[in-house]
Amino acid sequence: MSRIEPREQIVAMSGYHSPQVDVPVRLNTNESPFAPPSGWVDSLAGIAASIDWNRYPDRSAAALRAEIASRHGLDPAQVLVGNGSNEVLQMILLAFGGAGRTVAMFEPTYQMYAQIARVTGASVVTGERRADFTLDPAEIERVMSRDKPAVTFLCNPNNPTGVVEPRSNLEALLQLAPGLVVVDEAYAEFSDWTAAPMVRDDLPLVVTRTFSKTLSLAALRVGYVLAPRRVVEALEVAALPYHLDSFKQAATLAALAHTDEMTARVAEIKAQRARISGGLAAAGCEVWPSGANFVLFRPGSAGAATVWQGLLDRGILVRDCSGWPGLAGCLRVTVGTDAENSAFLRAMAELSA
Ligand SMILES: *Cc1c(COP(=O)(O)O)cnc(C)c1O
DSSP states (O other), rough: OOOOOOOHHHOOOOOOOOOOOOEEOOOSSSSOOSSSOOOHHHHHHHHHHSOOOSSSOTTTHHHHHHHHHHHHOOOOGGGEEEHHHHHHHHHHHHHOSTTEEEEEESSSSHHHHHHHHHOOOTTEEEEOTTTTSSOOOOHHHHHHHOOOSSEEEEESTTTTTTTOOHHHHHHHHHHOOEEEEEEEOGGGSSOOOOOOGGOOOSEEEEEESSSSSSTOOOOOOOOEEOOHHHHHHHHHHSSSSTOHHHHHHHHHHHHHTHHHHTTTTTHHHHHHHHHHHHHHHHTTTOOOOOOSEEEEEESTOOOOOHHHHHHHHHHTTTTTTTTTOOTTTOEEEEEOHHHHHHHHHHHHHHHOO
16 A cells, blocks of 8 residues: 555545636636625725734634524524535534445435535435436435435535425425435525525424525635534534634624625526526527526537537636536536626527527
């Protein structure tokens, strides 16, 4: 054995990368196309100046937690904030996954669930979705009874399909799952329902949210979890001490004062989403209905690889999903600004001509 030999799970994995290519029109990672409110940006220098930089941050992020909890009608002990919701997912899997445990998800879905689960040493099991990408209650039952997962992930709306799950499927999952059910609501603001109001101490339901999408703060790296107190206590054990820096705590709290301004843009994004879906269908693509800020589509005869490259040649980057389970030939485009969407649709019309 070489003296530099990572664990076998690490060697077996290539890591999760969405290529960061420097192009004028970036529609590949579902960020908000809009800058955060200027009032918030202007407040940052004052926030930075007010930090006791030689001191460790408030370990429990009490003020931020209390504010998030009150917005959801929960107790601060039912909230934990992390460096992006990916860190929250990692804390969940450190505390509830790990060696000897099984983690379930229904493909195609967000790839980080399997990736982080494997890094913690858990085994990953997958169920399939129906042709319309919703869950099949019989498949939920099959996976839950066969694999007895300690953690089951449901991404709603689902990335990369955009599909909004019927509420009855979450209810079925909560009935049948022998362990935790984690609903990842990274795109909740674009959807017509949320599981957040269902969170309570005697239900094994965990809901995760992020500031990276609707709230225009992907660069800040903040996300949080709503969960039963016992779950949050376990996550606190898995979290590193002082994991949330002082500046981030204060800047996030300040951002929450601007939520209305940011969520007001959701209507604009939804209108642009409808325009993109219509334009793609007109260009001969297969298009799936989306409850998020992106659209999954399958280009016609030109094929995904040619269209992806053709877009890149025109300075437009979209996500190639063709290698994901069940998504042969599919690409995913994030809703951008009006001008970016126009550039994208023009390019698609050219590439399909
Ligand atoms: C973008 C995204 C996240 C967000 O991750 P952050 O770490 O909060 O930026 C989480 N889940 C899904 C499904 C996503 O698409």
